[in-house]
Amino acid sequence: MRKVLIATEKPFAPVAVKKISKIFEKAGYELQLLERYTEKQELLDAVADVEAAIIRSDKFDEEVLNAGKKLKIVVRAGAGYDNVDLDAATANNIVVMNTPGQNANAVAELAIGLAIMGLREMYSGKPGGEMRGRTLGLHGFGYVARNVFRIARAMGMKVIVYTRYSKGAAAAIGLKVAKSLEDLYEKSDIVSIHVPARGEHIRSVSAEVLSHLKDGSILVNTARKEVINEPDLVKCMEEKPGIKYMSDLTPDSEAEFEEKFPGRFFFTPKKAGAQTAEANLNAGLAAAQQIVDFFEKGDNTHQVNK
Ligand code: 3PG
Incomplete structure (x- = not known):
């Protein structure tokens, strides 16, 4: 009997776990659950005896990955797979997949929520602003950004995007593409970041780009902390006292933000963008089905270490 592990420090909603277990039950696989673990050793022990992991x-x-002696597939129920060592997986003949788009709406709704919270002065009662009529700049145009676009447009915002690889998709829906990242940051009242923590995106939000932000603008980050050059952001916020930083990721320099920028930032206590029952269901069920299809049909759609 094949054994599958769900290893989630931050667990799925119980309804998702229940439905995932049904998929494996039907396939005749045994499910092992490791939730809210605090020690790496617990993960090393749990992974030793399974062929698949979510x-x-x-x-x-x-x-x-080395400890997963029988491991053949790891599915990241979500978009970003920067938490998986792809080279080590490939060296161990382990297939790594993600579930693109499955939790995108949840993250997009949080991005909009953070933007509103920033505009409304953290709900402090201080007069704030409205989304309608403001310009939203999308840094990247993947699944999350496309959902943000849909919501922002319904709110009466002007939306522009900077993307290198999805220019056609943006143009097809009449979305204006900024000529450079600098151009995007300069024209936006709110910038929402939607690029992965990979390659050229790492620390791509640096002084060069940030210097183009208008004073009074809001930077929303529901992507990864690694895409921001934190010292450059701190410097930029020191120079322009109207800028706010709203993020689903707590920066390494959190203490500096607390000391220097009261009322100008908010960080969710735990990465919460994808933490909805709907997103857990969508991503969790997709991950389970991908594992079954991989073993039963040899389907490797969504493999990211091809
Ligand atoms: C993702 O990459 O899918 C999101 O950042 C969600 O991550 P999470 O599953 O850890 O909440």
Whole structure:
């Protein structure tokens, strides 16, 4: 009997776990659940005896992947797979997949929520602003950004995007493409970041780009903290006292934000963008089905270490 592990430091909603277990039950697989673990050793022990794993932001580094002696597939129930060491997986003949788009609406709604919270002065009662009529700049145009676009447009916002790879998709829906990242940051009242923590995107939001932000603008980050150059952001916020930073990721320099920028930032206590029952169901069920299809049909759609 094949064994599958769900390893989630931050668990799925119970309804998602229940439905995932039904998929594996039907396939005749045995499900092992490791939730809210606090020690890496618990993960190393759990992974030793399974052929497949479903994870979220759980770190599957070389040590964990090496410990998975029978492991053939790891599915990251979500979009970003920067938590998985792809080289170590490939070296161990382990297929890594993600579930693109499945939790995108949840993250998009949080991005909009953070933007509104910033505009409304953290709900402090201080006069704020409205989304309608403001310009929203989308940094990246993947599944999350497309959902943000849909919501923002319904709110009466002007939307522009900077994307290198999805210019056609943007143009097809009449979305204006900024000529550069600098151009996007300069024209936006709110910038929402939607690029992965990979390659050229790492620390791509640096002084060069940030210097183009208007004073009074809001930077929303529901992507990854690694895409921001934090010292550059701190410097930019020191120079322009109207800028706010709203993020689903707590920066390494949190203490500096607390000391220097009261009332100008908000960080969700735990990465919460994808933490809805709907997103857990969509991503969790997709991950489970991808595992079954991989074993039963050899389907490797969504493999990210091809
Ligand atoms: C993702 O990459 O899918 C999101 O950042 C959600 O991550 P999470 O599953 O850890 O909440």
